[in-house]
Amino acid sequence: MTELSGQILLDRRRKKVSSRFRPWVLVAVPFAAILFQVYVPLFVQQLAYLELPLLVTVYFALMGRKPIAGTFIGAAIGLVQDSLSHQPLGMFGIVKTLVGYFAASVSMRFEVDNPVLRFILGFFFFFFHQFFHWVLLRALLGEALAFDFSQTLILGLLNAAVAIPLFHILDKLKE
Amino acid sequence: MEFPLSRYRNLTVLLLVIFAQLVLLAYQVKTNQDVRLIRVWAVTAVTPLARVLEGGRSGTVDLLRDYVLLYGTRRESLRLKEELGRLKLENQFLRNELSTAERAQSLNAFQSRTPSRTIAARIIGTGTGSNSKVVFVDLGSTNGVMKGMAVVTPDGIVGKVLAVYPTASQVLLITDPSFAAGVVSQKNHVHGTLKGQGHSTCVIDYVQNEEKVDVGEWFYTSGDDRVFPKGLPLGAANVVRTGKTFKEIFVVPSGFQNGLEEVLIVLEGVHQQIPPAQAASQATQVLPPPPPDPGQAENAPGLPSAGMATEADRLREQYKRIEESQGITFGVAGGKPPDFNAKPRAPVPAATTPPAAKPPAANPPATTPARPPAQP
Numbered sequence: 001m002t003e004l005s006g007q008i009l010l011d012r013r014r015k016k017v018s019s020r021f022r023p024w025v026l027v028a029v030p031f032a033a034i035l036f037q038v039y040v041p042l043f044v045q046q047l048a049y050l051e052l053p054l055l056v057t058v059y060f061a062l063m064g065r066k067p068i069a070g071t072f073i074g075a076a077i078g079l080v081q082d083s084l085s086h087q088p089l090g091m092f093g094i095v096k097t098l099v100g101y102f103a104a105s106v107s108m109r110f111e112v113d114n115p116v117l118r119f120i121l122g123f124f125f126f127f128f129h130q131f132f133h134w135v136l137l138r139a140l141l142g143e144a145l146a147f148d149f150s151q152t153l154i155l156g157l158l159n160a161a162v163a164i165p166l167f168h169i170l171d172k173l174k175e
Numbered sequence: 176m177e178f179p180l181s182r183y184r185n186l187t188v189l190l191l192v193i194f195a196q197l198v199l200l201a202y203q204v205k206t207n208q209d210v211r212l213i214r215v216w217a218v219t220a221v222t223p224l225a226r227v228l229e230g231g232r233s234g235t236v237d238l239l240r241d242y243v244l245l246y247g248t249r250r251e252s253l254r255l256k257e258e259l260g261r262l263k264l265e266n267q268f269l270r271n272e273l274s275t276a277e278r279a280q281s282l283n284a285f286q287s288r289t290p291s292r293t294i295a296a297r298i299i300g301t302g303t304g305s306n307s308k309v310v311f312v313d314l315g316s317t318n319g320v321m322k323g324m325a326v327v328t329p330d331g332i333v334g335k336v337l338a339v340y341p342t343a344s345q346v347l348l349i350t351d352p353s354f355a356a357g358v359v360s361q362k363n364h365v366h367g368t369l370k371g372q373g374h375s376t377c378v379i380d381y382v383q384n385e386e387k388v389d390v391g392e393w394f395y396t397s398g399d400d401r402v403f404p405k406g407l408p409l410g411a412a413n414v415v416r417t418g419k420t421f422k423e424i425f426v427v428p429s430g431f432q433n434g435l436e437e438v439l440i441v442l443e444g445v446h447q448q449i450p451p452a453q454a455a456s457q458a459t460q461v462l463p464p465p466p467p468d469p470g471q472a473e474n475a476p477g478l479p480s481a482g483m484a485t486e487a488d489r490l491r492e493q494y495k496r497i498e499e500s501q502g503i504t505f506g507v508a509g510g511k512p513p514d515f516n517a518k519p520r521a522p523v524p525a526a527t528t529p530p531a532a533k534p535p536a537a538n539p540p541a542t543t544p545a546r547p548p549a550q551p
Contacts, residue, residue, distance in 0.1 A: 034221065034303065035221060035224060035225065035228075037301075037303050038221055038225060038300040038301055038302070038303060038311070039225045039228055039229075039299075039300050039301075041301045042298065042299075042300065042301060048301065048307070053303070067185035067188075067189065068184070068185055068188045068189075071185075071188055071189050071192050072192070075192050075196065079196075080217050081303040081304070082303075083214045083217030083218065084217055084218065084221060084302055084303045085302045085303045085304050085307055085309065086302060086307075086309045086337050086338075086345065086347055086351070086353070087304075088199075088200050088203040089196075089199055089200070089203060089214070090196035090197065090199045090200040090203075091200070092303070092304070093196045093199075094193055094196050094197070094200075097189065097192050097193055097196065098189075098193070101185070101189045105185075140200060143352060143353065145352060145373065
């Protein structure tokens, strides 16, 4: 096992420790992320492309290391996000449910405290989120939208870059 | 034996949650009429906080500006006083100039303002999602806002009310891909359907390739959609090209050109006429012909008599002279043909042979002999 893979892959001998958060953190942080997405783009339009609810979903799912918990966290955040959009309820809900589940599943195999891995996961899940949301829009709602591949890639990198300091700050809220 | 569902517990829960949301989605798509309770809860929870945040931000900014950042205020005050005196004089001069020239224009503009009843609202939040084109305004059902009302600015249309909550309303912007409205062009009166594209430009769809739309031509609401009153401006077409089935017309909405902070919700819409298109060149005032000098106009050869200012009048005068000098009568068959190359005799002064004293001809001549009489 190389040094890098030793840092990233979880050793079977090392115990998978799920992080614990206070209940108010689990409520307040997603709420703040959604509020940020609703309010801040009024003044800085470019920040509308920052998917903080997604990053928060990924973080709690990764740290929880429990797929069921990740599933419900993703579903809850997604449904609240749906409530504030003009789409039918469940569009963001389904996508973030999948993100929560997969992020929690990934955390069972990888050492998710590693910043490099966090960057990669942040990019991957942003791309997955945008792509799957686009698929649902076309398949379920019949909206003929084009998928901007290059823009999604660039925004994925930006969101992944934001994810590293954000996750670091959220680490401080662990119990 | 282990029960399969408990063996694959994680996957089972995932599938159940997704299935539940799919059922929820299907139910909504089928009966998308009422506002869901969860939406009311979420909006009621978020919008007051957004309002408090906005109030806190504006209050803090005002406090800083008014009481804290006083550095250099006195010096600036003196400078401003000097500038104020100068500007007062300048303003007085300009006011005199403008008061006469623009009074009528201002009154006309005021009178032509929309007769619809509107209410001003402030934007307090945007919708979620990176490509979201919805905003929240701070007026809700308690203010008389209803679903489907038009949202405009003085510069043009902005969107329509998508959902109404007690303290806020959700507005679907015209740039959203799901937005559609009936529009008509100003100059050629071509009807089409406005559609959002998810970015700053909208498209006008369903305009036949054979119809004429100019670049720069303005589009107005047609009132066909029963949302927007007829006659509200949308924007000018900046790209017009022929498409496969319909024309491809792109419009930059004029309602967003000064930013989107405050909007007007149309509570009672009144249809208006679409303003007429301005001519390419400005209208030029043409004065009436000057009155002839006494005793000169009718005496001068080649000049038309009083009141004959057009070319047709001159021709008629010329034919009359030919008729008199050659002794023929236009419109009578059998006579000799007129010689139009012969120089006609100068007209007889009006003072010697007034028209009333002229003897009537046996066959009265045609009033406007536009061409020579036909040969027998």
